[in-house]
Amino acid sequence: MARFKGLDTPREARRSIRPSYDPETFGRLSENFARFLGTARFLVYMTVFVLSWGLWNSLAPDKWRFxxxxxxxxxxxxxxxxxxxxxxxxxxxxxxxxxxxIQYQEDRARDDRNLADTEYLTRELASLRTAIGEIATRDFVRSELQDAVEEIAKNSGTKPKPDAN
Incomplete structure (x- = not known):
């Protein structure tokens, strides 16, 4: 069998000598390590280690010092x-x-949606207030009806009945 098939067929991928690693796993390990370096436990361990080293190499017999x-x-x-x-x-x-x-971008998008919702509700509330302002109130209708009754009574020559509120 020939080593090369030809230029028209791609070669099979060779196995790399370099080690492969998952960047996400490596990142998580580095975060855990960095988190440990920032703890009081690490400071205590490091202090005990350095003090032990110094005491051993200062107080131990000469042949045991390294x-x-x-x-x-x-x-x-x-x-x-x-x-x-x-x-x-x-x-x-x-x-x-x-x-x-990423958290900032998500917060920004949520804030934009909240602002759009608030502006929409504000416009709806303003349109409802305008619509309510255009609705004839009971007192206005009553006064218009009384005016109409008085005008009819005047034209017909009869006396209008008093309002029985």
Whole structure:
């Protein structure tokens, strides 16, 4: 069997050597890590670790010490931890900013709908007030009827009956 079939057929996708990862899973892990770094528990753990390191390498017998006074190895470990923590914290902040932006857009859309609903209800209320203002009231109709009765009575020469309210 020939290695290449021809230029008219696409090659099959090769398996990549690079590891694949789900960015969403990695993002969630970075958020959890960043959230843990901001807790009092982390500060207590880190304080206990650094104090234990310093006390062990200061008070233990010389043959058991692995990092003498300037604590160069401790500095290396803390620098390494900080070099990983900073990008993970930034990644978590970026994800939070994305969530905040989406929430802002949804809030803005909801506010626009609420404003449109409020303006519609205001227009409807104004039209109802106008319609009510154009409706003849009972007193107005009564006075018009009394005027008409008096005019008829005047024209016919009879005396109108008093109003029996």
């Amino acid at each position: 990092d003498n006074f300037p604590f160069i190895f401790l500095t290396l470990i803390l620098s390494l931890q900080a070099s990983y923590a900073a990008p993970l914290i930034l990644l978590a902040q970026n994800r939070q900013a994305d969530r905040d932006r």
